[in-house]
Amino acid sequence: MVAKPVKPTERIRVNQREAELMAAAHAWFVARKPGGRRLVLRFAIMEDVDLSGRDLSDADLTGSTLIRCKFDRARLVRACLFGADLQASSFVGASLANADMRGARLKGANLAHANMTQADLRAGRIAISDEDTQFAVLRHKVSAGQMDGANVSGAVLHQTRLDDVSAAAADFSDCSMRGAKLVGANLKNARLRGAVIDNVDVRGANLESADFSDAVLTRVDLTQARTMGAVMDRCLCDPDAEASARAAQIFVKLAAHREWVTSGGKSGEAAVLDGEDLRPMVEMAGAFLTAVSARNACLAGMDLRRISLQGALLEGADFRGADLRDADLRGANLNGATLKQADLRRAQLSALPFKADREKPTELTEACLRYADLREVGFGETDLSRADLEGARRTELQDGPDSAGPDPKVLEL
Template sequence: MVADPLSQILEDHARWLARSPGGRRANFAMQALRGADLSNRDLSQALLAGADLTGARLRGIRLEAADLYGADLSNADLTQACLVGADLRGVTLRGAVLDGTDLRGADLRSNDMLIAVPPSAPAASVQPAPTGQGIVFRQARLGRAMLVGARLSGVVMVECDLTGAVLRGADLRGADLRGSALRNVDLTGADLREADLTAARLGGAQLIGTRLNGARFNGADMVGVELDHCDLTGAALEDARFSRPLDSLALDMRHRIHEHERWIDSGGSRGSRAELDGANLEAADLRGVRLSGATLRGARLAGALLAGADLTLADLSGADLTEASLRGTILRGASMGHCRLSGADLADAQLNPADILEADGHPSGRSWPADLVGADLTRASLWRAHLQYANFTGATLAGADLGQADTTGVRFANARMDGVVGFDRPATTPAARVG
């Protein structure tokens, strides 16, 4: 493809993305783009199925929701590229540079995406089994990625974020996952024999029937991980940190939570409202706990598991929820001003308004929105979260995932939103910095 037609297609696609007259969606399906320099271009939603992008320079390119089915990205430079929600089934990535690549929500399901294309092997030669050996992801983001049955034996994923990824039945034998975030990852039936998960963070991960023979979990965060049905023969778990279940907390703490649940059930006539300001609940397993209306100002909840908990109208102002699991947590009308939520998983969380009830328990017709003024949500996942009318004024959402989130009526005044994905960006104004 010559330069002029390529430039015209890129210009037409830019107009198409901007919904301007004369715009046309880029279609590079089955096209030869070997060595092409498309760095920093926006080809979101472009059609690139079967395209030959061998050795292409794609640094900083945006390929959100692009169709790359069966494309060849061998030896391509995808440093800091954004492929959020892209269709990458059948893609070849052998030798690709994947430093800081954003693959959140990408479809990488059971296929031969990692098979090298043999140069010109003799017909009689035996081809090696597909593996991930030679594929290196450094600080890449693969949250929510679909990797069911993926052949990734020997793959290197150092300090990557795979929060919420689906790796059911994946072959990860000998994989290097040191320092990676695998929180809420589904590894059911996966093969992790001899894998290195040193210092990995696996809070809330599902490891049902996972093969872990000889795997290394030294210094790993295993909060909420159940290993009852796993084969751990020869596995190393030195200095691994496991969760603090509710019944392991201090007696006073358990009593306050119990009394709070009585307070809820009795409509306030029995028990007492929990006041847990400044409480140390780091890495605690609080899944499904009922703390609606509780006060947890300045509480230490880093790495805690709060999936499915009810924190309606709770006061969490200034609390530390760094890398906490809040998947599906009910936070309607919660006060979370200046909370630290960097790296937190808020997928499917309910941050919509809470109904205000009268003293007799009947609806008043009024509601109270969630307050996240000044909160730090850097790289947090808000995928499919219910955010209607929440107040994010002055919040930091850099690199956050807002894919499929309901942002109806949300206030983003003076919010920092550079690198946000899955969000229809409004025009930049002095009150909203959007990258």
């Protein structure tokens, strides 16, 4: 894409009031109401403007200077920010899914908790005028995405294009990065503590002195990147050979457990999987594991959709980045469990009735649910007062079930 050049005399300045009027008209455009007008503001200057919470989906802000602007919790789905100068701007909790951000400058920007799924931050080529010849000659400038020092903590970066991006000393702590492209990117001295990084292409990337402490780092070939000085303390990597070798034994245990449950304890045997790395068990979706014991087990990143874990003993279990959509966790003991960045949409975490007048509550004391997706979760009367819910998502936005950004505040139920 090559943006159309304009002369400096054509660059308009937009103040707060004008920006609000244009955003309001754009919201009507998005809603397909009469009088609506798409926001097309190319190569404009709009500094220190606050458009937090606005719906700017499909807006065109190509090449604009948007320094120190606030777009917190705004919807910028499919927005065109090609070549925009977004330095020191704030996008906390914003949805930037599928946004075109090629060549954008994001130095010092705050993208904490933002949803950047499938956003494109690769280098962009833009046509600019030659001032010495009074715009008689055009030249093309290739600008790499710039995120040096940006705050991207807790953000969702699934399938995001970050090829050749410069993000030196940027903060990606606790972000979820799946299927992203970091080919040739510069993340030297970046902070990725606690991040969930899966199936990411890092060929030619500079990860020198990057901090991966407490991160989940799976299906990532670090031999293709520069990693001198990288910190990998307590980093969870791919299952080792021993865990893979135990998969057959665990499968037998799970089959016996299912028989034990369905027979009411008359046959089979209750499974005890405490401390096991269950990730080699790839077929766990829909499993029937009522009352299983899996204390301190590792289920990070697993597909656990529709799994039945009623009354299960899961204290200290690791569910980081796991897909628990539609799971039944009623009455489970999840004290101290880690569900950071887990997808729990439509899961059941209310009390489990087991007699006419008795029920077993779900326990979440000191459980970590940071940045988890809790939309449509059935909590019932479950006590969440001692759970860590920072950045947890609970609001369903209009752009569909898979693209809403997280609530940057602590979950309030």
